[in-house]
Amino acid sequence: MIIILKPGATQEQINHIVEKVEKLGLKSWVSKGVEKTIIGVIGEEDVLRVQPLEAFAGVEKVLPILKPFKLVSREFKDTDTVVDVKGVKIGGKEIVVMAGPCAVEKKDLLLEIAREVKKAGAKILRGGAFKPRTSPYSFQGLGEEGLKYLREAAEQTGLLILTEIMDTRDVSLVGKYTDIFQIGARNMQNFNLLKEIGQTKKPVLLKRGMSSTIKELLMSAEYIAANGNLNIILCERGIRTFTEYTRNTFDIIAIPVVKELSHLPIIVDPSHATGKWGLVEPACKAAVAIGADGLLIEVHTRPEEALSDGVQSIVPERFNVLMRELKTIAKAVGREI
Numbered sequence: 124m125i126i127i128l129k130p131g132a133t134q135e136q137i138n139h140i141v142e143k144v145e146k147l148g149l150k151s152w153v154s155k156g157v158e159k160t161i162i163g164v165i166g167e168e169d170v171l172r173v174q175p176l177e178a179f180a181g182v183e184k185v186l187p188i189l190k191p192f193k194l195v196s197r198e199f200k201d202t203d204t205v206v207d208v209k210g211v212k213i214g215g216k217e218i219v220v221m222a223g224p225c226a227v228e229k230k231d232l233l234l235e236i237a238r239e240v241k242k243a244g245a246k247i248l249r250g251g252a253f254k255p256r257t258s259p260y261s262f263q264g265l266g267e268e269g270l271k272y273l274r275e276a277a278e279q280t281g282l283l284i285l286t287e288i289m290d291t292r293d294v295s296l297v298g299k300y301t302d303i304f305q306i307g308a309r310n311m312q313n314f315n316l317l318k319e320i321g322q323t324k325k326p327v328l329l330k331r332g333m334s335s336t337i338k339e340l341l342m343s344a345e346y347i348a349a350n351g352n353l354n355i356i357l358c359e360r361g362i363r364t365f366t367e368y369t370r371n372t373f374d375i376i377a378i379p380v381v382k383e384l385s386h387l388p389i390i391v392d393p394s395h396a397t398g399k400w401g402l403v404e405p406a407c408k409a410a411v412a413i414g415a416d417g418l419l420i421e422v423h424t425r426p427e428e429a430l431s432d433g434v435q436s437i438v439p440e441r442f443n444v445l446m447r448e449l450k451t452i453a454k455a456v457g458r459e460i
């Protein structure tokens with residue numbers, strides 16, 4: 124449920140309500156907006172039904188949240204959440220571009236790609252050090268060595284980094300190097316991983332599972348939020364349908380739907396959504412036009428030699444042109460890149 128406070132509610136009154144709620148074994152989240160402060164309450168709410176919360180000083184009204192996801196819902200917070208990653212703001216006016224290879228392969232290659240994407244205007248370097256491959260015989264990633272290369276690339280270029288975490292046992296290792304944790308499509312419902320990441324305060328990019336509904340995506344985000352981390356960025360990366368021409372079906376309407384249901388930012392991964400480099404550019408343009416807060420694009424200087432996802436990786440020259448074209452579309456919808 125949410126407790127809406129009166130405009131003039133004092134800090135003392137807020138503390139008193141929070142204390143009461145927590146004494147009952149429930150968790151509370153205070154969200155201070157410009158016009159009103161609300162307290163979100165999660166847990167077994169039945170104990171609160173017999174408590175006349177409306178009688179507390181400072182309380183205007185108490186409302187149930189009808190959605191199964193609560194902390195991440197629009198009902199809980201009607202203003203957009205902006206996730207601040209060391210000064211790069213995701214969910215604000217700027218559309219943040221994250222780009223780089225599918226996997227971290229060699230140090231020099233990563234540095235070369237990092238310099239190119241930085242030059243074209245990307246803010247965040249992507250690259251997997253732990254790769255969730257369909258086949259156990261495919262390249263599985265460089266592990267910690269790859270994380271070190273990412274850190275070095277970040278230091279040399281000034282880019283921030285984003286890399287996938289697949290295992291609860293690696294949270295502190297990956298957390299030591301990365302600026303944003305990526306939870307991949309295959310782990311969207313790895314609830315233990317979601318809980319562990321929730322206990323860190325580090326920003327997390329949560330990708331939609333390939334067979335997951337939007338509601339399930341938001342329920343997974345709720346796991347992270349309920350464990351204490353609201354620095355969540357959602358990602359639409361395509362879902363599996365009967366269509367086989369593209370790797371996945373880019374569910375573009377998920378962007379405004381998520382914005383209607385949740386206050387969290389949502390970005391688009393056109394590379395995995397389409398699976399073909401030639402389709403990445405139009406998918407990016409559509410994503411920007413429909414309101415995505417960012418893009419996650421696979422870029423490789425030698426896609427034909429890439430150890431994973433070369434067919435959907437674009438070369439820096441095309442990335443550069445794309446970035447320029449996206450600026451015009453962003454401007455038309457009141458955003459910037």
Ligand code: PEP
Nearest residue numbers: 251307308309330360395
């Ligand atoms: C990735 O971004 O490297 C990746 C594996 O994507 P997904 O989890 O969306 O398949």
Ligand code: MN
Nearest residue numbers: 225421431432
């Ligand atoms: Mn990939």
